[in-house]
Amino acid sequence: MGEAIVITSGKGGVGKTTTTANIGTALALMDKKVCLIDTDIGLRNLDVVMGLENRIIFDVVDVIQERCQLKQALIRDKRFEHLTLLPAAQTSDKDTLTTDGMKKIVAELKQEYDYIIIDCPAGIEQGFQNAIAGADRAIVVTTPEKSSVRDADRIIGLLEQTEMDPPTLVINRIRNHMMKNGDMLEVDEITQVLSIDLIGIVIDDDAVIKATNNGEPVAVHPNSKASIAYRNIARRILGETVPLQSLEEEKGMFQRVKRLFGMRS
Amino acid sequence: MLEKKQLIIIKGTREGLTLFIDESCSFEEAVIELKDKIIASRPKRDEPLVSVKVKLGNRYLDEAQKDQIGKIIGGENRFIIHSIQSDVVRREDALRWQEDSEVKTINRIVRSGQVIEVNGDLLLVGDVNPGGKVSSTGNIYIMGSLQGIAHAGSDGDRDAFIAASYMNPSQLRIADYISRAPDYESDGVYMECGLIDETQDKIIIDRLQALPHKRKELSGFERRMQNG
Numbered sequence: 480m481g482e483a484i485v486i487t488s489g490k491g492g493v494g495k496t497t498t499t500a501n502i503g504t505a506l507a508l509m510d511k512k513v514c515l516i517d518t519d520i521g522l523r524n525l526d527v528v529m530g531l532e533n534r535i536i537f538d539v540v541d542v543i544q545e546r547c548q549l550k551q552a553l554i555r556d557k558r559f560e561h562l563t564l565l566p567a568a569q570t571s572d573k574d575t576l577t578t579d580g581m582k583k584i585v586a587e588l589k590q591e592y593d594y595i596i597i598d599c600p601a602g603i604e605q606g607f608q609n610a611i612a613g614a615d616r617a618i619v620v621t622t623p624e625k626s627s628v629r630d631a632d633r634i635i636g637l638l639e640q641t642e643m644d645p646p647t648l649v650i651n652r653i654r655n656h657m658m659k660n661g662d663m664l665e666v667d668e669i670t671q672v673l674s675i676d677l678i679g680i681v682i683d684d685d686a687v688i689k690a691t692n693n694g695e696p697v698a699v700h701p702n703s704k705a706s707i708a709y710r711n712i713a714r715r716i717l718g719e720t721v722p723l724q725s726l727e728e729e730k731g732m733f734q735r736v737k738r739l740f741g742m743r744s
Numbered sequence: 745m746l747e748k749k750q751l752i753i754i755k756g757t758r759e760g761l762t763l764f765i766d767e768s769c770s771f772e773e774a775v776i777e778l779k780d781k782i783i784a785s786r787p788k789r790d791e792p793l794v795s796v797k798v799k800l801g802n803r804y805l806d807e808a809q810k811d812q813i814g815k816i817i818g819g820e821n822r823f824i825i826h827s828i829q830s831d832v833v834r835r836e837d838a839l840r841w842q843e844d845s846e847v848k849t850i851n852r853i854v855r856s857g858q859v860i861e862v863n864g865d866l867l868l869v870g871d872v873n874p875g876g877k878v879s880s881t882g883n884i885y886i887m888g889s890l891q892g893i894a895h896a897g898s899d900g901d902r903d904a905f906i907a908a909s910y911m912n913p914s915q916l917r918i919a920d921y922i923s924r925a926p927d928y929e930s931d932g933v934y935m936e937c938g939l940i941d942e943t944q945d946k947i948i949i950d951r952l953q954a955l956p957h958k959r960k961e962l963s964g965f966e967r968r969m970q971n972g
Contacts, residue, residue, distance in 0.1 A: 625874075629856050632873050636855035672873055672891070674853055 481512070483585045483595040484716070485614035487638075489630030491601030493622045494651040497687060497696075498709075499598040500528045502618075504696040505713035507562035511593040514553065516565045516584070518610040519600035520576055523567035530557060530694020531564055540568035543580040549587055558699060563592075574605070578612035585613025594716070603637060611638065617646040618678060623653055623664040632673055647678035649712065654683045655726045679712035680723060681705050751777045754785060760795035760826065763817070767801035771809060778816055786822060796823045800830040844881060854878055854892065861898075874914060883907070889932065893917065896938075905939035905959060907952060913938075916947050923947040 486499045496519075503515045517525035520540065526532045537552035542565070549565075556562035565584070568575075588595045599610035611617065617638050621631040631648070638646050650666055657663040670677050684705035690697040698709045704724070711721045751774050753764040765774050796817055805813065810828055817823050833841075847865040854860055854868070856875030865882035872878055876892035881899040889910035895917035897904030902919040912932025915924045918940050937955055941948040950958075 629875055632856040632875065636858050639855075672871070674871065 481589040481592045481594055482616070483589060483597060483614045485597040485599050485611050485617045486620060487599035487607065487610065487617055487634055488620040488627070489601065489603060489634040490621075490627045493620050493627050494681075495601075495620050496524045496528055496598050497691060498618070498620050498649060498651065498681075499525060499596050500696040501698040501706075501709035502713055502716070503562060503594070503596045504556075504559070504698040505710040506594050506596075506716065507556070507559040508698065508710065509713060509717065510561070511717075512561040512591070513559075513594045513596065514563045514565060514588050514592045516588075516595060516597045517567035518576065518581070518597060518606060520567050520571065520606065521569065522600070523569055525598050526554070526564060526566045527694065528691050529564055529696065531566075532694075535566045538566045538568040538571075539584070540571040540575050542584060543575060543577070549584060558695070576606070576609045578609055581609045581612045603633065607634075607637075611641065611643070614643065616644045618649055619646045619673075619675070620649045620651050621669065621673075622651050623658065623666075623669060625664065628664060628669055628672060635673060635675060645675055647676045648673060649678055650680045652683040653680055653726065658726070677723070678715050679708055680726075681708040681712075682724070682726070752781045754781060760797065761823075762797045762799060764799050764801070765803065767803040771803075771805075775812065775816065778813070782817055782823070789822070791822065793822050793824050795826040797826045798828040800828065802831050804830055804832050804834060847885075848880070853888075856892075872913075879917075880904075891932075894938075902940050903959060905937050905955070907937035907955070910934055911936045911938070911949065916949075918947055921947050 486495050486502070488495050499515060503513045507513045515525060515529070516539065517523050518539070526535055531554050534554050537547040539552065541547045542549050542552050553563040553565055556564065585595055585597070597610050597614055600606035619631050619634055619638070621627045635646055648670065650669055653666070654663060658665055666677070666680060682704045684697070684703055686700060686703035687697045687705045690700065697703055697706045700706045708724055711724060714721050749766065751766040751769050755762045755764070765778070798813060798817070805828070813828065814825050817825055844864045847867050848862040849867045849869065850860060851869040853870045854872045854876035856873055859877045859879070860866070860868070861879045863881050865885070866878060866880035867885045867887070868878060869887045871888040872886060872890045872892040872894065874891045877895070878884060878886070878892070879895040879898045881897065881901065883904050884894050884896045884906045886894070886906070886908035888908070890906070890908040890913045892913065893915040894906045894913060896906045897919040900919045904918055906916055906918065910932050912930070913925060915922060916938040918938065921940055923946060933949065935952045936949050937952050938947050938949050939958060940946070
């Protein structure tokens with residue numbers, strides 16, 4: 480019996496889809512059977528991020544309206560045997576998705592897979608309700624910006640009203656130099672306001688954008704900072720205790736090199 | 745046959761007249777006798793106004809009856825009703841008083857978009873996040889940080905106040921007063937309280953230690969009992 484995790488944020492553009500793709504990929508890297516579900520009907524992206532756009536034949540709405548079997552709609556990933564994607568519909572009316580339908584699909588997938596990662600649309604309307612319907616737990620993604628933290632707070636409030644376990648938090652797109660200058664909210668500040676457990680911090684990394692545009696999740700890269708961050712999150716989901724990535728490291732390295740050449744910083 | 749018992753007794757005191765209405769006779773009887781007594785003893789035109797306290801003993805009067813008494817005593821006579829006091833309260837009034845005076849304890853975080861409204865005083869063990877709102881008819885005590893909106897004395901009680909462990913609110917409201925945070929980014933303050941300052945006619949924020957000087961009665965119940 481698998482576990483269904485919904486990735487949500489309230490605000491758009493904070494990196495839900497990227498987080499979904501990368502946590503899913505990272506879990507698959509650890510030999511888990513993973514299924515990703517895109518519930519953002521009409522604005523699907525997860526297939527693009529995963530580089531599986533060309534392979535879509537059926538989608539989640541087809542499954543709900545029984546135009547195909549669930550198995551037929553699942554797309555196997557290029558890189559991992561045990562990673563599949565259930566894409567969102569691009570054309571159908573978004574009202575066709577229902578909470579009951581989602582619960583049924585997630586329950587069926589849980590028989591087969593270890594983890595079902597659900598990509599939630601932005602907003603707090605029906606799409607959000609559908610996405611969280613079948614989930615066992617939630618991961619809330621936020622960026623170190625006031626507006627995004629405010630929306631995350633709202634979402635956490637809504638999640639607390641369900642029977643789900645308390646959600647955990649991913650802080651995405653951290654820019655260390657801005658945080659240090661006080662131009663960005665600090666990690667501590669954010670966790671203090673939201674008062675939920677932090678499951679990972681992800682540094683704003685150019686590699687993410689590059690990888691996304693190539694249709695492959697950054698988590699498959701061995702060395703980029705963001706990739707390590709996502710794999711750490713996956714390990715924490717599996718129950719391991721992993722220390723938080725140090726934000727300082729990069730600068731420390733740089734300074735060490737500088738010092739080597741006798742430069743003063 | 746015994747001599748008819750006096751239903752209305754009027755006593756003069758330094759502050760004015762105190763009028764005792766017998767508690768066992770019917771209201772109609774009392775009204776009839778009251779009318780006679782009042783007319784007999786009302787001050788003359790050139791005399792100053794006299795204030796009257798009405799004591800009902802163990803008799804309960806509803807609003808309409810109080811009105812009627814008020815009209816008889818007031819009216820064109822030169823009396824002013826100071827108060828109508830009864831030793832009994834209705835059960836529902838008592839329960840409402842109790843509810844108004846109780847401290848409601850709530851242990852949670854009030855997040856963005858969430859609203860908590862209570863009757864009486866509110867003790868919140870937890871934070872009020874930006875975008876969250878708490879409101880009570882009495883005082884608000886927050887053991888946590890207040891970063892959203894707090895509205896004390898929402899029924900119009902200007903003596904109500906808001907105390908918080910950490911105070912950095914977006915708005916403080918007390919009764920019909922509203923104050924908001926400045927437009928520039930500001931740090932909050934620890935262990936302070938917000939209350940209405942009558943002389944400045946606005947909400948001020950002061951240290952908790954200053955509270956005993958400004959608000960003698962913390963409890964809403966005592967306040968209401970004394971004010972009737």
